[in-house]
Amino acid sequence: MSSFVVALDVGGTAMKGGLVTRSGEIALTRRRDTPRERGPAAVVQAIRSFIDDLAAAGGGLPAGVGLAVPGLVTPEAALYSANIGWRNVPAEDLVPLDVPVMLGHDVRTGGLAESVLGAGREISEFLFLPIGTGIAGAVVVHGEPYGGSAGWGGEIGHIPVFPDGEPCACGQIGCLETYASASAVSRRYSARASSPATAEQVAALTAAGDPVATGVWNDAVEALSLALATYTLLLDPAAIVLGGGLSEAGHLLSDPLAERLQKRLTFREAPPIRPAALGVNAGMLGAALLGWRAAGHPDAGSTWSLDVLKSPPVA
Amino acid sequence: MSSFVVALDVGGTAMKGGLVTRSGEIALTRRRDTPRERGPAAVVQAIRSFIDDLAAAGGGLPAGVGLAVPGLVTPEAALYSANIGWRNVPAEDLVPLDVPVMLGHDVRTGGLAESVLGAGREISEFLFLPIGTGIAGAVVVHGEPYGGSAGWGGEIGHIPVFPDGEPCACGQIGCLETYASASAVSRRYSARASSPATAEQVAALTAAGDPVATGVWNDAVEALSLALATYTLLLDPAAIVLGGGLSEAGHLLSDPLAERLQKRLTFREAPPIRPAALGVNAGMLGAALLGWRAAGHPDAGSTWSLDVLKSPPVA
Known part of the structure; x- marks a missing residue:
């Protein structure tokens, strides 16, 4: 099995991506603009390209992919976002790789990271x-x-x-x-x-x-x-x-x-x-937790070192 | 094992008691005043007597006892109630019988009954x-x-x-x-x-x-x-x-x-x-669910007939 997941926090302005290992090392962080003004199909395409590029930077197929997205969302699909303009986008349309995927709501995914790794850890x-x-x-x-x-x-x-x-x-x-x-x-x-x-x-x-x-x-x-x-x-x-x-x-x-x-x-x-402990990285780190959950590790994060809190903001 | 639990909803004015079978039949309901004006020790004694009398009316040792009480409460103890004036009363002090007991907060126990049996059933x-x-x-x-x-x-x-x-x-x-x-x-x-x-x-x-x-x-x-x-x-x-x-x-x-x-x-x-579907009986029915949970039946209520909704108010 691969040793990392691709994590992506999709905002209305920018997308924050990262590669996070099973032990909680943030191997890479990157940031791209969200092409919201070009419509939802362009955003979906930008997400797919970003995930492809992140996976390639990781040097292999990730164990899973986690995505934080705005609006109404289930673990399997982005149902609706007024901000991005999409409706009923299944996870497989967002992720160009044949790996397990889990979606989460943007703010709640940040809250998950604060709960597991951050200011709510105890x-x-x-x-x-x-x-x-x-x-x-x-x-x-x-x-x-x-x-x-x-x-x-x-x-x-x-x-x-x-x-x-x-x-x-x-x-x-x-x-x-x-x-x-x-x-x-x-x-x-x-x-x-x-x-x-x-x-x-x-x-x-x-x-x-x-x-x-x-x-x-x-x-x-x-x-x-x-x-x-x-x-x-x-x-x-x-x-x-x-x-x-x-x-x-x-x-x-x-x-x-x-x-x-x-x-x-x-x-x-x-x-x-x-x-809060995780700053602007909360959504991306929460997406990493979702990615590891998708990959069959629901306890991901519980053993991660507090060094994750010192990770630099997504550049 | 006995075929009923003793259920008691302790309010600031009145206590509503009942005997409820494993299949959800309300075999008996009774009501007594809460002697709040005589202090918390008197209320504890009144609860003990009421439970004794209900159990005797049932003709044997109950499978468990469930109590709904006001204030701050854990499943094992009534921690605090401004209304009744007690502090840190363990369940065994409230129940004179050697049977499993579970306590619940009064309003939340009513909510449990509405959830399992009542307007929140679906x-x-x-x-x-x-x-x-x-x-x-x-x-x-x-x-x-x-x-x-x-x-x-x-x-x-x-x-x-x-x-x-x-x-x-x-x-x-x-x-x-x-x-x-x-x-x-x-x-x-x-x-x-x-x-x-x-x-x-x-x-x-x-x-x-x-x-x-x-x-x-x-x-x-x-x-x-x-x-x-x-x-x-x-x-x-x-x-x-x-x-x-x-x-x-x-x-x-x-x-x-x-x-x-x-x-x-x-x-x-x-x-x-x-x-709401259960009226003034919600707390007592929720206490019955707690009694059956204490007795090792966490799924109690899921199979109870809607006839329970037609039970008469506690007299």
Whole structure:
């Protein structure tokens, strides 16, 4: 049997690929653009070529292939993605090799990696919450990401935290995402200050005491505290694991968030808030776990060294 | 082996007991007051006596005992209940017989019965939401009620649906329970109308077009629609199963709730809302399932006839 799997994390902008050995060594990482603007068939073709090239770089047939993809997905097929535009693409259409394949939902696959290898390694019940352009979460139950009855779970970015609040791009009112995503922080500051700024810049302005930035930042923290209070009361997680671009603000985000979360909860302790461990590699590493599961090693990852956490980001 | 288990649902006001056979026949049901005002030791003694008397009525040693109790609970011990006032009561202290015992959380044990025998019989992912004096839910995941990392999950009654809303008795702000429990509906109507009314009477007044009652009822429906939108987005249930006293209002509650829930959700379908099937017997029937599990029959209930649904309420 081959000694590696091909792992691919397919995002709307970029694809992150890697070769990962049975013992958890990341032999190679690569990154390519996702040709979304050329339509779903072009994306499927780009995925096939990428997998072919990664396998060739590995010098042989991989033991399996794991893919993290957005939208609605089963282990055997990518059912639907508004972002990419595909419908009902079976795994064999995505993978040009005759090897076992397993697909996973992008955010949940990242959550799987955090569960097995990362910030959730010692616990089995937690929320993995990457805060980026949008917000979606991986609801980790008994150590495995949970998608609900049809795979549409984890949409914490669209829960109504302010029921009479601002309209969200999704058409709903007062969604978490419309206050607390990186793009929301940037958009809301830029509108108030009449001057464009990225979320990273808004964080820096907040740290420097800028009142407009501080107001926008506080709204994001308040929205997150409401969403996490709700999550905590419903699902009693052992921890909240924050990831994504906005979480790079570190204590500027996590300290006031922890404080407001505890204030919202009077009859129970808030769970600890901790940073994700795997960064932008979480999806690719989760895809590697899926690849090894497909290859007949459901326990893959349990013996991997923590060195995997020190792997460089996909170049 | 004996042909029955003793099942006991211990509430803050009353205890509902029963004898249930291996094939799901409810041989006997009885009800006694819970002597809560006399302290936790008296409640423990009352439980022991009740179990003794039920077993004697069965004419022999039961195959097992199942108990549904409030608060924090493991299968082996009642750890804590603010309502009853006990701490760390092992199962053997509650059961005077030398037979296998299993404990369960009261609402989750009702959810187990609805999952195995009731409104969730055909599905595995759902919310069981009994709306009574208070509101708590059973989050059913893969067919089993889920309590989270330490057993504190399911507290949907205290999620902040209106973050700047009315104070809740728990000390938090804008909790679902403070708008939508049966006692909240009664309390909020009585305050506005300066005339006391039960939730049942408020429902009747709403049906008759009374404007004050209608306002209070609409607030309850709105609060529930927000909580259920959140639940749906997070956990993608196949159904919402409504139980408890307020659900006896039937379509007066479920029709506007279904409509507002769908309005809150723009990019996905709302799950169907359906009535619970087991009524006030859910907890006792769930306790019977636990008793049979303790006795070594984890599949108990799967073959029980739907006749169990027609069992009379505990007298």
